[in-house]
Amino acid sequence: MLAHRVTRPGQTTPALPHPGVETGLGVLRPTLARAAGQVADAAISWMTPHGYVQDTLLPAMAEGAAEAGRPVPRLVTVVHAAVNRPHRSPYRLAYTAARAHLAGPHYSDMLRRAGLRVHHSHPTIGARALVDAGVFLYGTAQEIAAGLAEYDRAGVDEVVVNVAGVYSDHGREDAVRDLQDILTAYREAEN
Template sequence: MSTFSVLLPFMPMRSEQIVPYAALVQASTAYRLWQGQSMLAETHQSFAYAAAMGLRVPVGTGVTLMPFRHPLEAALQARSLAAVTSNPVVAGLGPGGASVQTMVYGKPYKSPITACREYVTIVRGLLAGDDMACSGEYFSFYGSGLAALPGPPVEIGLGVLRPGMARLAGEIADVAITWLTPPGYLRDCVLPALREGAAAAGRTAPRVVAIVPVALSKPSRDPVKLVLASNQGHLHGPHYQDMLRRAGITIDTGDLAAGARALLDENVFVSGDMENLVKGFDAYREAGVDEIVLNVTGVFHTEGGPAALSELAAIITQVA
């Protein structure tokens, strides 16, 4: 049975903007509050702010970008957040697109999979308190792990779009985090690769978290506009285009409306009345997803914060 969680549907300019969403998670049956990489108020600090306000809920980063912080900083931030919130934390990590890597390093990773393997290996060792001498192509660390700090556990998540990264997540991650991935593609491509990687490493396959864009249908709403308000930037990303192409969805940047309609048709963006939403979520459950994260970014950007919060509350009441 899948659990349902909530994604903060915007980058907060001020940490207090996270408070209504943390309060919703605390007061409802939603399991966890997620936030992606923020280039405004920093993700970990916003979560810590909510905890300081008394809203100590489970949180997850889905995902923070590896080029922006060394593995030592990533481990320290995640563990500190678990202590501050008094709840388990999913530290979701991802390499970012080639443009992000180039912005930070002057060139993209030659092998994002190698970069992720090195990064996660160091973060896991640091959290375990291990002595390490890791010399990597992209990330290195020489020294002792973090000193013991009582608190809830940190799970390491890895952003997964394609089979290669899924196999790696199966080997080394606790959680595989997906974004804009069709349920059939999860079932036929991602989950088998996760299991393959886990079997090769002699371990249990990681939990699967799917961050799913969603909106209720209303007479005043154009679902295509909601899709584009939520995901237009992703549809321009070569790695997302490649993933969707593997799933049978071709994105033409000259006609993004057609791509948006395809996402609606294939249940990538779940839209309709409440009954249709439930059916859409069932497709993710049947594909093997353990946690469905409700993403109402499209509603937020077209109708504002109160509408997005109301939408989340209505959906959670019905499905969680």
């Protein structure tokens, strides 16, 4: 049975306990970063180089927050990564993980603003650029942990490690093993 409660004008519904609700806004370029600063609790970026985050997104978020007289939102960044293991190609993993985004003009524009040579009509070349520029982190777990630390130094509040390329090409067990190794290396580097 489905119950529906109708309220009359001026009548309020009773307060129910619930987890906090936050507003997040995806950001790639300065205009949306500024908008996130004005209205969001969190801004979420994807495939954004740490230097671009520091030099472009965070200042735009701070500007928007100042205009609205509110605190700068948290910045959450999704970073693709894969541990260097036998029979893996970093370029193939980057392509598998990011080809749909690399084919999007808005992602290509953001990456070009960040100094990468990419074009949405050539996602394979874009995948190479991601690896070569260290946007797709590939190497030992310790090297990846060092790359993640760059995002911390750039001012990112939370990093989401994305192993989608490994998952798609090598399966769940390998993806979980990569995550475990990367997170262990990151924790060890923090201490």
